[in-house]
Amino acid sequence: MKKNKLDIMALILARGGSTGVKNKNIRIAGGKPLVGRTIEIAKASKYITRTIVATDKPEIAKIAIDFGAEVPIQRPEELSKTLSRAYDVYRFYLEKLKESENYRPDIMVMLFSTSYSKNIDDVDSAIEKLIQTNCDWVFTVTECEHHPYRFFIPTENDRMINFCENVPSYQIWGNRQELPPVYRINGNAFVTWTENIENFTTYNIDQVEYSNTDVRYVVSPQERSFDIDTEIDFEIAEFLLSKKI
Numbered sequence: 001m002k003k004n005k006l007d008i009m010a011l012i013l014a015r016g017g018s019t020g021v022k023n024k025n026i027r028i029a030g031g032k033p034l035v036g037r038t039i040e041i042a043k044a045s046k047y048i049t050r051t052i053v054a055t056d057k058p059e060i061a062k063i064a065i066d067f068g069a070e071v072p073i074q075r076p077e078e079l080s081k082t083l084s085r086a087y088d089v090y091r092f093y094l095e096k097l098k099e100s101e102n103y104r105p106d107i108m109v110m111l112f113s114t115s116y117s118k119n120i121d122d123v124d125s126a127i128e129k130l131i132q133t134n135c136d137w138v139f140t141v142t143e144c145e146h147h148p149y150r151f152f153i154p155t156e157n158d159r160m161i162n163f164c165e166n167v168p169s170y171q172i173w174g175n176r177q178e179l180p181p182v183y184r185i186n187g188n189a190f191v192t193w194t195e196n197i198e199n200f201t202t203y204n205i206d207q208v209e210y211s212n213t214d215v216r217y218v219v220s221p222q223e224r225s226f227d228i229d230t231e232i233d234f235e236i237a238e239f240l241l242s243k244k245i
Helices: 034-044 058-066 086-101 120-133 194-199 231-244
Strands: 008-013 050-054 107-112 137-143 183-193 215-219
Touching (some): 008 034, 008 086, 034 050, 034 058, 034 107, 034 120, 050 058, 050 086, 086 107, 107 120, 107 194, 120 137, 120 215, 183 194, 183 215
Parallel strands (some): 008 107, 137 215
Antiparallel strands (some): 107 183, 137 183
């Protein structure tokens, strides 16, 4: 029994094409396909009431259904390319579900199969924070492995230009413990009220055009913040998941 009266839909993005790791959404790691792992987390949530996989490939759709998810709409080819925007996929599914089923969730939870090390606490904590604070967005984050004070922008003549402007040298080269904490979005869960996706054509979360948007976060430890973009990443995933089993 779910612990709320809100309709909360998980949308799991799992396109077939992948330039870094071929067929990575259905590759087996730790005995299960990656998309299956994320479906299991969504199904175990205390709050998620519907789990949909957005895919363009029948083989992914079959695995999704076998793991208990729905695939009511095929993801179109134009939204399944290497440079396709995930946000456009969110809007497409909301529009088509409204047209075909007159269905509109209250909250959208975006999940990604390649963020394989997440657990149910990451997802449910993000949902809880959205509901409890009534903010606009909640993202799961983790502490940056490398501090942006030490990031540099490349130039044509190979000069190093500080990414963070106006930071004095003693701060750039301070001990790790002295640097201010900085977090990055890790992809475990993006959570928002449906109206945000309906009303905006992109994430309304920057501090320029959308400075009034209330964006909050939930911290995941680094050991739950791995992602897969390359074959080396996949080998690491196989090792870590097999070790956990």
